[in-house]
Amino acid sequence: MTGLIGGSALVAVGILFIILGYIIYRGAPALNLAFFTERPAPLGQTGGGVLPAILGTLTMVGIGALIAIPVGVGAGIYLAEYGRGRFAEVVRFVADLLVGLPSIAIGAFVWAILVVRVVGGYNAFAGGVALAIIMVPIITRTVEEILKLVPNSLREASLALGTPRWKTILLVVLPVARGGILTGVILSLARAGGETAPLLLTALGNQFFFFRWSDPINTLQQPMAALPLQIYDYARSPYADSHTKAWGASLVLIIVIGILSIGVRLAVRRSNLQR
Amino acid sequence: MSKRPDIPTTVPVTHDAPKLETARLREGPGAGAASRGVEYDREVQGDLRREPPVPTQRGGDPIATRPGDTGLTRTHEIEKSAYSVVAKQVSAWYGGDKPAIKDVSMTFEANRVTALIGPSGCGKSTFLRCLNRMHEETSGRARVEGEILLADQNIYGKGVDPVRVRRFIGMIFQKPNPFPMMSIYDNVVAGLKLNGMRRRADLDEIVERSLRGAALWNEVKDKLKASGASLSGGQQQRLCIARTIAVEPEVILMDEPCSALDPISTYKIEELIGELRTKYTVVIVTHNMQQASRVADYTAFMLAGDEGYGELVEYGETQQIFTNPRDKRTEDYITGRFG
Ligand SMILES: Nc1ncnc2c1ncn2[C@@H]1O[C@H](COP(=O)(O)OP(=O)(O)OP(=O)(O)O)[C@@H](O)[C@H]1O
Ligand SMILES: [Mg+2]
Numbered sequence: 001m002t003g004l005i006g007g008s009a010l011v012a013v014g015i016l017f018i019i020l021g022y023i024i025y026r027g028a029p030a031l032n033l034a035f036f037t038e039r040p041a042p043l044g045q046t047g048g049g050v051l052p053a054i055l056g057t058l059t060m061v062g063i064g065a066l067i068a069i070p071v072g073v074g075a076g077i078y079l080a081e082y083g084r085g086r087f088a089e090v091v092r093f094v095a096d097l098l099v100g101l102p103s104i105a106i107g108a109f110v111w112a113i114l115v116v117r118v119v120g121g122y123n124a125f126a127g128g129v130a131l132a133i134i135m136v137p138i139i140t141r142t143v144e145e146i147l148k149l150v151p152n153s154l155r156e157a158s159l160a161l162g163t164p165r166w167k168t169i170l171l172v173v174l175p176v177a178r179g180g181i182l183t184g185v186i187l188s189l190a191r192a193g194g195e196t197a198p199l200l201l202t203a204l205g206n207q208f209f210f211f212r213w214s215d216p217i218n219t220l221q222q223p224m225a226a227l228p229l230q231i232y233d234y235a236r237s238p239y240a241d242s243h244t245k246a247w248g249a250s251l252v253l254i255i256v257i258g259i260l261s262i263g264v265r266l267a268v269r270r271s272n273l274q275r
Numbered sequence: 276m277s278k279r280p281d282i283p284t285t286v287p288v289t290h291d292a293p294k295l296e297t298a299r300l301r302e303g304p305g306a307g308a309a310s311r312g313v314e315y316d317r318e319v320q321g322d323l324r325r326e327p328p329v330p331t332q333r334g335g336d337p338i339a340t341r342p343g344d345t346g347l348t349r350t351h352e353i354e355k356s357a358y359s360v361v362a363k364q365v366s367a368w369y370g371g372d373k374p375a376i377k378d379v380s381m382t383f384e385a386n387r388v389t390a391l392i393g394p395s396g397c398g399k400s401t402f403l404r405c406l407n408r409m410h411e412e413t414s415g416r417a418r419v420e421g422e423i424l425l426a427d428q429n430i431y432g433k434g435v436d437p438v439r440v441r442r443f444i445g446m447i448f449q450k451p452n453p454f455p456m457m458s459i460y461d462n463v464v465a466g467l468k469l470n471g472m473r474r475r476a477d478l479d480e481i482v483e484r485s486l487r488g489a490a491l492w493n494e495v496k497d498k499l500k501a502s503g504a505s506l507s508g509g510q511q512q513r514l515c516i517a518r519t520i521a522v523e524p525e526v527i528l529m530d531e532p533c534s535a536l537d538p539i540s541t542y543k544i545e546e547l548i549g550e551l552r553t554k555y556t557v558v559i560v561t562h563n564m565q566q567a568s569r570v571a572d573y574t575a576f577m578l579a580g581d582e583g584y585g586e587l588v589e590y591g592e593t594q595q596i597f598t599n600p601r602d603k604r605t606e607d608y609i610t611g612r613f614g
Contacts, residue, residue, distance in 0.1 A: 084415040153452040157515070159412055161466030161522055162442030171469055175456050 023250050030248025040207055040230070043237045050249050053230035054256060055211055056124065057193055060203060060226060061260070063128025064192050068135035069185060075136070076143025076184075081169050083144075092144075098137035106133045107198030115202055124224035127203030134195060135188035142184025146177045182268055186261045193257045196228035205229035227253040357556040358525040359385040360406060360444070361424040366584075367401050370416030375401045376585040378421070381575055383526070388548055388557040390571035390593065392564060394608065397577045398585025399560040403528050406558065407444035408437035425525065442470075445519035447529040451511035453503035453518070460499040462514055466522040481521050488554075489517035490547050509540025516547065520555070527551060529559040533566065545570050564609060568597050576605045 034049045041048030079092055107130050114126035150173050158168040174181070199205070204223040212219050227249055234246035360383040366374045376398035383389045383406075391399045404410040405419050408430060422429045430440045453462045461468070463482045482499065486492040491513040495506070503514055512532060519527060529548070533541040548570045551557050561567050567574050574597070575590040589602040600606045 151452075153448060153450060154454065156409065156412070156446075156448060157452040157454065157518075158465070158469065159438075160407065160409060160441055160446035160448075161469065161518065162438055162440075163466070163469040164438045167469055172454060 020254070023247060023254065026244070027247035027249075027251035030244045031251065035245075035248055035252070042207075043233075043242055044239050046241055050225075050227065050230050050245075050252060052206060052211070052225040053227045053249065054252065056127075056203065056206070056225040056229075057227045057253070057256060059220075060124055060127040060131055060199070060224065061189060061193050063125065063220075064131030064135050065185075065189060067129065067132035068139055068188065068192075071132075072136045072139025072184075072188070073143050073181065075140040076181075077147065077169060077174075079140065079144040080147035081165075081173070095137040095140045098133070099141065102197075103130075103134055103195050104197035104201070106130055107201035109133075110198065111201040119221055121221075122202065122204035122223040123221045124203050125220040127199050127224060127226065128220075130198035130202045131192040131195060134198065135192050138188040138191060139184050142187065143177075143181050146180030146184065147173060149180070150176050178268065182265060186264055189260050189264070190257045193260065194228060194253065196232055199226050199229055200232075203229070205233065207233075227256065353386050353553050355554040357385045357554060358426040358443070359383055359556060360526055360558075361422075362402075362406070363422040363424070365402065365405055365419065365421035365423060367398070367405050367410055367419045368417065369401075370414060374584045376405075376577075377582075379577070379585070379587045380421075381587055381590050383556055383558055384573065385556050386552050386554075387572040388552050388559060388570050389573040389575060390567035391558065391560045391575050391577060392562070392567050392608075393577035393585070393588075394579070395562075396585075397579040399577055400530050401585065402577070403530055403558060403560050404446075406526070406528055407446055408440050409446060411437065442466075442522055443524055444526040444528060445522065445524035447512070447515055447519060447527065447532045449531040450535055451508055451515050453506070453511050453514050455502070455504045457503055458500045459495050459503050459506070459514060462503040463517045463521050465518055470522075485517040485521040488520045488550075489513045490543060490550075491517055507540070509536045509543060512536060512540070512544060513547065516544075516551075520551070524555065526556045526558065529557065531560050531562060534562065541566070564597070568593055576600075576602070576608060578604055578608070 034047060036049055036054070037051055038047070038049035039052050040050060075091060075095070079088055079095075082088070083091065110126050110130040110133065114129060115122055119126065154172055154176060155168055158172040159165065163172070203226055206223040206225045231246050231249045231253065234242040234249060237243075362382075363380050365379045366377045368374050379398075379402055391403065393399055401410060404413070406423060408419075410419055411417050419431060421431070423431060425440070425443060429435070430437075430444075454465055457465060460482055463485050464478045467478065467481065483492060483496075486495060491510060494510060495501075495514075503511065506514060512535075516527075516532075533544050536544065545566060548557055548559065552572075559567075559570065571593045573591065574593040576588045576596065577585050578588045579585045589596060589600060589605045591601075596605065597609055600609060606612075
């Protein structure tokens with residue numbers, strides 16, 4: 001029995017390492033300094049890099065996080081700490097539906113509203129919003145589950161000291177659940193960072209574009225590159241060199257998400273030490 | 276129904292009756308009673324709305340001289356007149372039609388320890404949690420009827436903030452529940468810090484005073500920065516007591532505070548309860564009848580009747596309840612014939 005369970009664990013870990021190893025094996029030849037610092041060369045030409053895609057992914061995941069973390073954490077707290085009535089059940093049900101909603105459908109929805117009606121063209125902001133919609137339910141449900149694991153005795157201890165409920169949640173419950181909440185946030189970041197379908201319909205991708213730091217509003221109204229879109233483009237092209245670049249970009253995406261996760265953890269740990 | 280014990284009135288009052296500080300349970304700007312070092316709003320009322328509890332003299336304490344009293348030293352002078360608590364026709368529901376307790380009326384005398392005993396499920400915890408409005412935190416459908424008077428004010432009255440009530444009526448739980456992310460020091464001042472008091476010098480003093488008050492100071496004074504979770508169960512429970520007395524409540528409720536502890540820790544807490552009554556009114560739920568007889572001045576026996584809801588059966592001086600119960604059901608219970 002133990003052998004069986006151990007075997008399953010081995011398979012799970014094994015698959016992860018096989019995928020990772022294979023991507024490194026195929027992608028590593030594409031990596032060089034230019035790959036990180038240059039814009040893509042036209043398809044078929046050698047050289048060039050994926051800098052716009054890296055920046056685009058960071059920007060749109062950032063916009064998504066900016067929207068989704070407050071909304072998702074807030075909704076999770078609501079469901080776990082206050083959610084008792086009919087309304088809470090509806091919120092919970094909708095969050096579950098959203099988790100299961102195909103991301104292409106979310107992309108189509110955002111396209112219909114933000115791309116077609118509001119901005120009038122493919123744009124980065126719509127991409128960020130689509131990612132936010134994907135992130136919110138993930139964060140909401142993890143936060144709710146984590147908060148439910150916080151023993152009630154802690155809430156009671158705080159309440160019995162004459163602490164209002166909101167302060168109890170903010171200063172007693174959330175600190176205890178911090179690690180779990182963080183996991184939820186990182187999970188959602190990773191998921192959003194890898195999404196392709198909704199970005200195809202919203203940010204579209206952009207081979208030539210470079211960031212105009214001086215005019216962020218305008219930048220967000222333009223189509224924007226993103227790593228998954230870049231991978232998709234490279235993978236579809238007939239050139240072997242592009243295929244290597246697709247593997248390379250996949251590796252970069254994994255690295256970016258990894259750095260994001262570690263960065264978030266470190267940032268939170270640091271702010272905790274300073275308290 | 277309830278047999279309210281007579282307050283000993285034979286003790287000579289040797290000093291002028293103190294002005295009664297009446298707890299103000301409603302929100303509003305406060306006078307800030309610096310006298311006791313805690314910045315909670317209390318309003319000193321000029322007129323006495325109620326006789327203050329009878330101050331007890333060393334050696335003159337009628338409880339200490341009660342015949343057959345095997346309890347701990349009961350000769351502590353009363354340092355602070357706490358408030359009494361009067362429950363009138365208190366019923367509580369967890370939802371649904373069937374109450375968990377029904378029409379419980381009794382008076383918890385100031386500066387006395389009152390024990391609630393009774394078989395499992397008779398509603399002791401429920402009643403206890405009604406006393407500081409914790410019952411309504413159990414679920415959205417929990418409710419309470421009746422009145423509970425703290426210093427003549429109904430804590431279930433209109434406009435009363437339950438959060439404020441709990442600053443006057445603290446609670447110790449069955450399982451020690453120190454805040455795991457906080458140091459011992461921070462645990463003690465948690466109630467103050469959570470409510471906005473942060474002056475370091477004051478906090479240091481309060482930490483020492485509270486830990487001494489909880490008989491824990493000597494054991495932890497060199498490791499105040501250590502995690503509260505690093506203490507033994509008994510120490511954790513005393514830490515919780517320190518945390519509660521740091522906010523200077525009037526009444527301390529304890530729900531089986533020793534049931535998770537070893538005999539020595541239990542002894543320490545029982546001893547501590549004897550000291551707490553010099554400053555606070557103490558209500559303790561216990562399954563241990565020896566414990567009730569050791570620590571409590573008064574004992575109330577509760578029982579869930581045939582209808583399934585808990586009621587107060589008998590209430591009197593501990594001595595009388597255990598040696599000469601008036602109700603047949605009390606006698607059956609204390610002699611172990613049921614429950
Ligand atoms: N959270 C709850 N929801 C619904 N009913 C409850 C809840 N807690 C207690 N009850 C019911 O209320 C009644 C009284 O319970 P309570 O916990 O007050 O008993 P108790 O006297 O403290 O028992 P014990 O000695 O075992 O602690 C019981 O019938 C119990 O089933
Ligand atoms: Mg109980």
